Amino acid sequence: MRIVIVGAGQAGAALAAKLRAQGHAGEIVMLGDEPAPPYQRPPLSKAYLLGEIGEDRLWLRAPEFWAENRIDLRLGQPVTAIDAAARTVTVAGEALSYDQLALTTGATPRRLPMAIGGGLDGVFTVRTLADVDAMRPEFHAGRKVIIVGGGYIGLEAAAVASKLGLQVTVLEMAPRILQRVAAPETSAHIRALHQSHGVTILESTGLDRLEGTSRVTGARLADGRVLPADFVIVGVGITPNTQLAEAAGLAIENGIATDALGRTSDPAIWAAGDCASFPWGSGRLRLESVGNAIDMAEAVAANMLGANEPYLAKPWFWSDQYDLKLQIAGLNTGYDHIVTRRGEGDAVSFWYYRGATLLAVDAMNDARAYMVGKRLIEAGKSPAPEVITATPDLKALLKG
Known part of the structure; x- marks a missing residue:
């Protein structure tokens, strides 16, 4: 039996490893659109951006692990289509057949619209190794950085920039940072922490557009003020990567909809991680966390092999700042x-x-x-x- 995994991030890596650990002897093919082997994302906006660890410290497994466990890891090979009826995926222009398919396609950071300067040089998001490698040269003491979005990703980037001696301004359109995910008490505690490190936090502050011709030079706020900037980091959330699943006719509901086992509306296709939603109480839930990516992927791996055990999420998260x-x-x-x-x-x-x-x-x-x-x-x-x-x-x- 050939199992194909689309997505070589935290969930995909956990799923592949669990399949072998659970005794699956058939083929496992894992397809990743990035050139880098499976790596952990949380240190990207912290220790890696700070230069405290190198790229090799990000790897989820030693390079030899994949070959030793007969996992056919194919990097830099994005899947362009799924044919659910034929049970094939299109990759590198060829149709690769599967007996069971797992979608661990993750999520993509939301970007600012092109109409307000989202396409200018010097505007970055924080999601992939390539994203962080692209922005690292910008981090020099004394430079001005504007961070759009007062969520955890933006605040973690603000902490790194402050520690490296940059002048940091955080723009948050909502009345307070972390409003969507935390109580006012937590927001106040973290706001005070950043302010004690010299970060300027502007809440209830909308962005009108980014200034500049080819490269960003500043941000014009909704109230007319213009703040100068050497570069900008956008941290305004992520959206699940559901395009392949949707085109294949799978049910979509705040991500790729799965049942309690992690199976999609197609009995041969499963999903796990940031891209997937699952039953929770009287509704559905999609969790954006490393813990969920690992736990759900391992549960799906077991269920692909017949365990028939519902996934019971135990939500937990973390953030390191200063x-x-x-x-x-x-x-x-x-x-x-x-x-x-x-x-x-x-x-x-x-x-x-x-x-x-x-x-x-x-x-x-x-x-x-x-x-x-x-x-x-x-x-x-x-x-x-x-x-x-x-x-x-x-x-x-x-x-x-």
Whole structure:
């Protein structure tokens, strides 16, 4: 049985490795559109951009792993079409047949429209190794960088730029940074951190257009102000790569729609990672995280081999900015109040509740709060808010 995997990122690599670990003896072909072997993305906007690690430290597996495990890794070979009826994918102009197909196509960063300067030289996004390699030469002390978007990607890039001595301005159209993903308490904590490092954060600030003829020279704001810039980084979210699936007639719903096993509307095609949505409660969920990419891909690999085990997501995320390590457990959607717990030193955690139900935890430099919160959420336990703040040792909550 030949299994073809389209996408050689975190999810694709995890899926291929799990197939072999689970005993699949047939062919595995993994097709990647980038020339680089499977690599981890989170360090791109942090340690790699800072120059603290080299490219080889990004690799998810040693180069020899793929051949040793008889995984036919084909790089720089984008798939251009799927023929679901014939069970083939078109790659390098040829039709490659499959018995089962896994789509781990990931996502693409949203870009600014060409009409407002999105195509100017000196305007970058942060998603791929090539993206970061292209922008690295721009990072010289004293230069001015404008970051459009106050989400985690933009703020991580802002932290790196600040550490390297650049003059950094973050533009956020919403009333506060991280508004879509975090409580006001978390936004305020991270805003203060950036401001203490000299970063200018402009909230409730719209971008009218980028200035410049061939290369960006600044940003004209919605209120008419013009801010000079040597270069611009755009961090305004990502969109799932569903084009191949949609053209093949697969169901699309906030990504490639799968059932609880990770199977798409075609019984021979599966999907995992940033590109895929799956059943969650009474609706559907698509998670953009390394944890989900790995966990869902491994669950799909097992189900491709007949495990028939529903994927049960355990959402967790993280972000590193300066000396802050933010760890997030759970999903805060629908919260109605926040409990703040102070830890030792600069540690603090924010606990999201809907009524009496604990939904999520944002832990900053507080690994214990993150670990306990994650285990409580996964176990379906919700200590009363006053217990969270009054218990000296959070680990005691796990015994209750």
